[in-house]
Amino acid sequence: MDLRKGINKAIDAVIAHLKSKAWMIDSPEEINQVATISANGEKEIGDLISKAMGIVGKDGVITIVDGKTLDNELEAVQGMKLSRGYISPYFVTDQKTQKCEMENPLILIHDKKISNMNSLLPVLQISIKNKRPLLIFADVEGEALSMLVLNKHRAGLKICAVKAPGFGENRKANLDDLAVLTGGQVVSEDQGIDLSKVELQMLGTAKKVTISLDDSIILDGGGDKLQIEERCQQLRESFENSTAVFDKEKAQERLAKLSGRVAVLKVGGASEAEVGEKKDRVTDALNAARAAVKEGIVPGGGVALLYATKELDKISTSHEDEKIGVQIIKCFEAEYVDMIKAGIIDPVKVIRTALQDAASVSLLMVTTEAAVAELPATTARIASRMPDMSGMGF
Numbered sequence: 114m115d116l117r118k119g120i121n122k123a124i125d126a127v128i129a130h131l132k133s134k135a136w137m138i139d140s141p142e143e144i145n146q147v148a149t150i151s152a153n154g155e156k157e158i159g160d161l162i163s164k165a166m167g168i169v170g171k172d173g174v175i176t177i178v179d180g181k182t183l184d185n186e187l188e189a190v191q192g193m194k195l196s197r198g199y200i201s202p203y204f205v206t207d208q209k210t211q212k213c214e215m216e217n218p219l220i221l222i223h224d225k226k227i228s229n230m231n232s233l234l235p236v237l238q239i240s241i242k243n244k245r246p247l248l249i250f251a252d253v254e255g256e257a258l259s260m261l262v263l264n265k266h267r268a269g270l271k272i273c274a275v276k277a278p279g280f281g282e283n284r285k286a287n288l289d290d291l292a293v294l295t296g297g298q299v300v301s302e303d304q305g306i307d308l309s310k311v312e313l314q315m316l317g318t319a320k321k322v323t324i325s326l327d328d329s330i331i332l333d334g335g336g337d338k339l340q341i342e343e344r345c346q347q348l349r350e351s352f353e354n355s356t357a358v359f360d361k362e363k364a365q366e367r368l369a370k371l372s373g374r375v376a377v378l379k380v381g382g383a384s385e386a387e388v389g390e391k392k393d394r395v396t397d398a399l400n401a402a403r404a405a406v407k408e409g410i411v412p413g414g415g416v417a418l419l420y421a422t423k424e425l426d427k428i429s430t431s432h433e434d435e436k437i438g439v440q441i442i443k444c445f446e447a448e449y450v451d452m453i454k455a456g457i458i459d460p461v462k463v464i465r466t467a468l469q470d471a472a473s474v475s476l477l478m479v480t481t482e483a484a485v486a487e488l489p490a491t492t493a494r495i496a497s498r499m500p501d502m503s504g505m506g507f
Contacts, residue, residue: 117476119438122428124472127421127442128465134417135409135461141167144402147410147460151401152394161187162395162402165376171406173376176323176330177395179388180379190320190333191341192375193294195278195287198326200253203262204273213273213324215246220317222292223251223300223308224277224285230260232308237264237272239313246271248322250278250291275329283363290371293344295319296335332375345372404462413459418468442472 138144141163149159164187165175174194180186199205204213221236227249240247253261253274264270279287288299295317300306306315320333334341345368352364380395382388411417425443430436478484 114480115432115434116438117480119430119435119440120442120472120476121438122430122435123425123439123442124468126424126428127418127468130421130424131411131417131461131464132408134411134420136411137409138405139171143410144406147405147458148398148402150413150458152398155394157185158391158395158398161185161378162399165378166402166406169374169376171403174330174373175376175378175399176332177378177380177392177399178321179392180381182379182381183383184381185391186379186381188377188379189374190377191294191373192330192332193291193334193370193373194375195275195291195329195331195370196327197250197276197278198328199324200274200276201258201262202326204265204324206271211326215248215271215273215322215324217318217320218246218248218271218322219243219313220291220295220297220319220322221247221249221251221300221311222277222288222295222297222317223249224288225302226252226254227257227308228253228255230257233257233260235309236311236316237270239311239316240272241270243313246273248272248324249274250276250288252276273324275324286363286367290344290367291331292317292336293340294331294334294336294371296337330375332377341371401460401463405458405460408461408465410458410460411464417459417461417464441475 138147144166145156145159145163147159148162149156152158162175166173168187168189169175174192199213202211205211206213206215219236219240227233233249233253236247236249247270249261249272251274258274261272261274265272277284277288278291279285285299292299297317298306298315300308300311300315318335319331320335322332323330348364348368348371352361352368355361355364378395378399380388380392382391412420422443425439428439430439
């Protein structure tokens with residue numbers, strides 16, 4: 114345990130030093146520089162990401178999709194991001210990204226739990242008849258959820274279920290906002306509508322929806338632009354007239370979601386392999402840019418950690434094992450130069466996360482009483498299919 118204390122003391126000292134030396138960035142040029150470096154020096158990707166963050170803000174929603182041309186494109190569309198992901202991983206359509214992607218889906222919005230599979234049959238029939246994917250925002254469980262998963266994998270239907278966002282009265286308000294954005298309506302027994310009476314015009318639509326484990330992004334909802342603006346105006350008035358801090362926060366949050374814009378980065382290329390490789394670099398660059406904006410940057414090339422080794426010399430330890438723990442974290446000594454001007458920089462969040470994760474795994478191995486590992490498989494020699502010809506006289 115003394116060894117563990119020493120490692121934790123060293124990690125805390127290094128992180129505190131990194132945060133104190135972090136250089137916060139906010140200009141498009143600085144964001145461009147970080148993104149370009151993370152994209153293996155491709156300035157075009159850096160330009161796209163800095164423009165996208167300029168359009169939707171540093172905390173805005175930026176999504177990356179396959180383009181249909183040879184060039185990379187940036188498009189800003191009306192969209193909403195909800196902090197709810199798919200209910201079951203069996204709804205995933207892209208195994209690499211672990212996301213469910215739908216184009217031009219029908220959207221069912223329901224405010225109650227759905228556990229009876231028969232209640233979903235009418236809306237499933239509408240989806241099949243119109244040959245369009247079906248997205249359900251409701252708390253689907255039990256046999257109803259099993260039926261949806263079975264229809265996706267056995268019948269090949271494009272289906273996904275997402276839990277309704279929010280709780281209590283806030284959930285009802287969020288569903289109403291979603292209905293306005295998508296041009297549908299909330300199917301609610303309080304309004305005298307149950308699932309058996311669902312018709313096509315009650316379902317919302319969107320140009321594209323991307324659902325991950327944690328969130329859902331709705332692009333180009335089919336709602337009327339005038340109704341969306343009226344709804345936004347109602348939320349602005351609610352925010353101004355409300356006296357309760359909680360109500361103000363919720364109104365502002367709903368307004369940001371409903372009036373928000375989503376930047377869509379369309380990655381182009383001559384082949385599927387080229388697009389896939391470029392998408393990975395764009396994703397890395399976007400994550401690096403966001404990390405840099407959030408926690409700042411420090412000189413790259415390990416220089417920031419090299420500076421931090423001086424802080425480790427100031428740590429007082431009470432036991433020899435604790436001292437060894439500090440020495441484990443200490444970096445090697447080397448010569449260094451100023452790298453900020455040369456553009457060799459690292460986001461603080463990247464270094465901090467790498468350091469904390471490495472220490473966490475190391476501590477787990479050091480303090481555990483036993484570890485289980487698999488022995489390397491021994492490759493058996495493949496038997497020859499040639500007949501034995503040793504007695505043939507050759």
